[in-house]
Amino acid sequence: MRMSSWPAGISVSDFWVSLLSLTRPNMMNTPSVSSEETYESRFFADVMLGTLARWLRILGYDTSYKNSIDDDELVRSCIREGRIALTRDRRLAKRREFEQCLLIQGNTLSEQLTEVLDFTKDSISRELILSRCLECNAPIERIQKESVKGDVPLYVYRTQDSFSQCLNCGRIYWAGTHRERILKRLKRLVTGLDLSES
Numbered sequence: 001m002r003m004s005s006w007p008a009g010i011s012v013s014d015f016w017v018s019l020l021s022l023t024r025p026n027m028m029n030t031p032s033v034s035s036e037e038t039y040e041s042r043f044f045a046d047v048m049l050g051t052l053a054r055w056l057r058i059l060g061y062d063t064s065y066k067n068s069i070d071d072d073e074l075v076r077s078c079i080r081e082g083r084i085a086l087t088r089d090r091r092l093a094k095r096r097e098f099e100q101c102l103l104i105q106g107n108t109l110s111e112q113l114t115e116v117l118d119f120t121k122d123s124i125s126r127e128l129i130l131s132r133c134l135e136c137n138a139p140i141e142r143i144q145k146e147s148v149k150g151d152v153p154l155y156v157y158r159t160q161d162s163f164s165q166c167l168n169c170g171r172i173y174w175a176g177t178h179r180e181r182i183l184k185r186l187k188r189l190v191t192g193l194d195l196s197e198s
Contacts, residue, residue, distance in 0.1 A: 038062070039128065041120045044078050046087040049104060052112045053086075055189075057137055058182060060128025064137060071095070086116065110189045117190060124193060129186075130179060138168030148172055 042062040045053035046069075053065035064083060071089075075097050078085045085101040087093050093103040102119050106112045117124070133140050143165045149157060152172060160174040187193055 039120070039122055039125075041122065042081070042083045043086050043116075044074060044081070044083040046074060046085070046089060046092065048088045049086055049112070051109055052104070052116070054134055055109060055113060056116065057132045057134050058130060059124060059186070060131045062132070062137065084119075110191075113190050117193075124186075126183075129182065130173070133166035133169060133171060133173075135171060136166065136169045138166050140164040140166045140171075140173060143172075 039061050042064075043053070043056060044064040045056070047067055050065060050067060053063045056063040064077065064081070069077075071092050074085065074087075074092070075095055077083065078098060078101075082099075085092070085098055086104055087101065088104050090103060093101050095101070102116065104112050104115055106115055131140060132138065141164060143163050145157075145161060145163055148163050148165075152163075152174070156174055162175045164173045165171065166173075
């Protein structure tokens with residue numbers, strides 16, 4: 001069993017998102033109950049915006065990020081994949097090849113998230129929060145609890161009922177109390193963000 005590079009979970013600011021990294025060859029055949037809802041906007045964050053990229057994934061946005069990529073490759077990827085470039089580099093933002101590029105000017109995570117959400121005009125969906133893998137950006141889908149028996153710690157299996165799995169890297173996520181902490185932190189980060197139940 002291959003564990004994540006983070007001990008016991010992924011560190012996201014001041015809380016933990018529980019996960020276990022597994023090799024599951026048959027995961028594509030696992031029954032799931034995922035939502036088909038997605039955001040229209042898709043992003044590629046440059047090397048200076050790793051924290052913003054992770055939080056956009058938390059919100060459910062399809063957000064590519066590489067911690068080592070040159071400007072030309074980023075431009076080509078955005079054009080090829082139809083992504084909006086997010087950058088703090090003014091010179092990169094002026095590249096004419098981009099179909100869309102947002103120059104991020106805020107210094108804090110709160111300011112940066114607000115800039116992106118103001119740009120997209122999206123209404124954030126509670127259903128899409130934590131719907132993507134924080135490691136590789138692929139969608140995660142709900143799976144049957146029985147399918148992870150023996151693959152997650154016994155205590156987790158006994159105390160958790162909801163499990164999801166990344167369709168790409170195979171990481172398994174479970175709920176716990178982190179979801180409500182994320183919602184509370186998002187409300188602090190983005191002024192006026194409405195996350196009430198529909």
